[in-house]
Amino acid sequence: MAAPRPPPARLSGVMVPAPIQDLEALRALTALFKEQRNRNLDTIGVAVDLILLFRELRVEQESLLTAFRCGLQFLGNIASRNEDSQSVVWVHAFPELFLSCLNHPDKKIVAYSSMILFTSLNSERMKELEENLNIAIDVVEAHQRQPESEWPFLIITDHFLKSPELVKAMYAKMSNQERVALLDLMIAKIVGDEPLTKDDIPVFLSHAELIASTFVNQCKIVLKLTSEQHADDEEALATIRLLDVLCEMTANTDLLSYLQVFPGLLERVIDLLRLIHVAGNDTANIFSTSGCVKAEGDVSNVAEGFKSHLIRLIGNLCYKNKDNQDKVNELDGIPLILDSCSIDDSNPFLTQWVVYAIRNLTEDNSQNQDLIAKMEQQGLADASLLKKMGLEVEKRGDRLILKSTSGTPPL
Structure with missing residues (x-):
């Protein structure tokens, strides 16, 4: 006859099981459910109830915390590679379990609940997340707290970013x-x-619309950074990251053509470049030119690279696009870009991006070539700078020609 079980322990007025035997049983069940034949038994609802009880107790006792983790592993094993089990887990676990576990202070509990969410999600359940945005945002917060954890990362990159509607609502x-x-x-x-795959492109075109429209509407918020009292303004910093995304999107040929004709984008980028250029020259602030080389690893300037990225984006938007080349000319953007080229430790590779932008602005565009040639003759464009770009001005009769110094045909 088996020895009688000891009475359950009492903790804070709540009856809880004796830890060792229950942990062993839970671990045994977890191992059993790694086998396909043992799944889909009527234990999922009970397991979820126990997990929610562990969360409600909010205790730090190691044995209970271990049981909490094992319960989540148990659900993860049940749901792994089994659509029927995933459906049952989803019915019982969504949304309470994820709301309870994704923001838990224990890293393993966050990781295991993220694993269950990743495994259970499909296109239909993504729609349910749109009605429970706190769960989706909790996943992003989990990634912020634990960037080394793969599950929140995979949920966002493999599920969230495939749903433009969800991303827009979350943002x-x-x-x-x-x-x-x-x-x-x-x-x-x-x-x-x-x-990006062919299936990714339509989705990222929708993301591009969100990013570009948001940037166009609020990009001037970055000017708040010129004031010391707003030097760490979070809205301005988020806007700076929008510019970074646009630079990478326009480096993708499948997304570039859409953004090249996006209403107001090119005009707003040139306008913003002019505003920060003037602000940096007028007073000492975060956009002022820094000619000294900072110590390695010093990235205290939150706007580092901002001017470089504006010029990079202009260059991308003008790549083999005559309309945009002409528009930059009409907005007096070419002198602005040339005047922005100076040693500036806050804007790494600034000269290289100016060279890139001028190349794209003058390629097969005689009007823009003539403008730069005349600027050089009038002393408004630095001949040494043009030389760095591989360009020089040559006079042919009454006409000034901007040509390549590398022996290649004229631009």
Whole structure:
């Protein structure tokens, strides 16, 4: 005859099981449910109830915390590679379990609940997330707290970023810090080792609309950074990250053509470049030119690279696009770009991006070539700068010609 079980322990007036035997049983069940034949038994609802009880107790006792973790692993094993089990888990776990666990202070509990969410999500359940945005935002917060954890990262990149409707709804409700985290992952997806697929392109075109329209509407908010009291303004920092995303999107040929004709984008970028250029020259502020080389690893300037990226974006938008080349000319953007080229430690590779932009602005565009040639003759364009660009001005009769110094045909 088996020895009788000891009475359950009492904790804070709540009856809880004796830890050791229950932990062993839970671990045994977890192992059993790794086998396909043992799944789909009527234990999922009970397991979810126990997990929610553990969360409600909010205790730090190691044995109970371990049981909490094991319960989540148990659900994860049940749901793994089994659509029927995933459906049952979703019915019992959504939304309470995820709301309870994704923001838990224990890293393993966050990771295991993220694993369950990742495994259970499909296109239909993504629609349910749109009605429970706090769960989606909790995943982004989990990624912020634990960037080394793969599950929140995979949920965002493999599920969230495939749903433009969800991303748009999330972005409207997020804090600016959360927006920066989401935008960083969007950049990671665009520049990742695996290029965007044909299925990804329509989705990212929708993302491009969100990013470009948001930038056009609020980009001037970055001017708040010229004031010391707003030097760490989070809305301005989120807007800076929008520019970073646009630079990477316009480096993708499938997204470029859409953004090249996006209403107001090119005009707003040139306008903003002019405003920060003037602000940086008028007074000492975050956009002022810094000619000294900072110590390695010093990235205290939150606007580092902002001017470079504005010029990079202009260059991208003008790539083999005559209308945009002419528009930059009409907006007096070419002298502005040339005047922006100076040693500036806050804007790494600034000269290189100016060279790139001028190349794209003058390619097969005689009007823009003539403008730069006349600027050089009038002393408004630095001949040494043009030389760095591989360009020089040559007089042919009554006409000034801007030509390449590398022996290649004229631009």
